[in-house]
Amino acid sequence: MKKSTFLVFIIVYLFFSISGFLFPFDSDWYRTLAKPDWTPDGSVIGIIWAILFGFIALSTAIVYQERGFGRHNSEYMSLLGINYILNQVFSYLQFNLHALFATFMDALFITITTLLLIFLAGRQNRFAGWLLLPYFLWTAFATYLSWLFYSLN
Known part of the structure; x- marks a missing residue:
């Protein structure tokens, strides 16, 4: 692995993690929400995101290693x-604005x-695509949970 690939991993991980510092989890407000009984605890959610950010960063590093981030990869980089x-924005909307919809x-x-x-990502490297599957599954779950939070509150 090239140094630049490792650097891409670190930068992507740090960038995705930054919302936790900019928009901290508002546990007092979160506790007041009506939630389904099966809602994961906030600390569990934080651990899951930390792992997912690693998968996102690794997938991006693999894409970078395969083809770089030039013009030929602008579609991936833009998305x-x-x-x-x-x-x-999710963290800002939820924990700063409390805007559930x-x-x-x-x-x-x-x-x-x-x-x-x-x-x-999968078009460039199959493994890089597969690494994002847990992120998709979690965000689909989070979307459903967000809808329930909005509906119940």
Whole structure:
């Protein structure tokens, strides 16, 4: 593995993780929400995201190693950028604005862009695509959960 590939992994991981620092989990507000009984605990959600950010970063590093981030890979990079922004906005909408419907819509767009990323990454490296499958499954679950939070509150 090239140093630059490892650097891509670190940068992507840190960028995706930054929302946890910019928009911290509002546990007091979160506790007041009506939630399904099977809703994962906030600490479990944090651990899952930490693992998923590793998968996203590894997938992106593999894509970079395969083809770089030049013009020929602009479709993947653009979609990853959109997905990243949506991911960051989710935490802001939920924990700063407490905007549950907007959070649901954002989660839906994250899920859609993640599915598209699976196909774009998979075209370059099958393993890179598969690495994003847990991210897609989690965001689909988070979308459903966000809808329930909105509906119940």
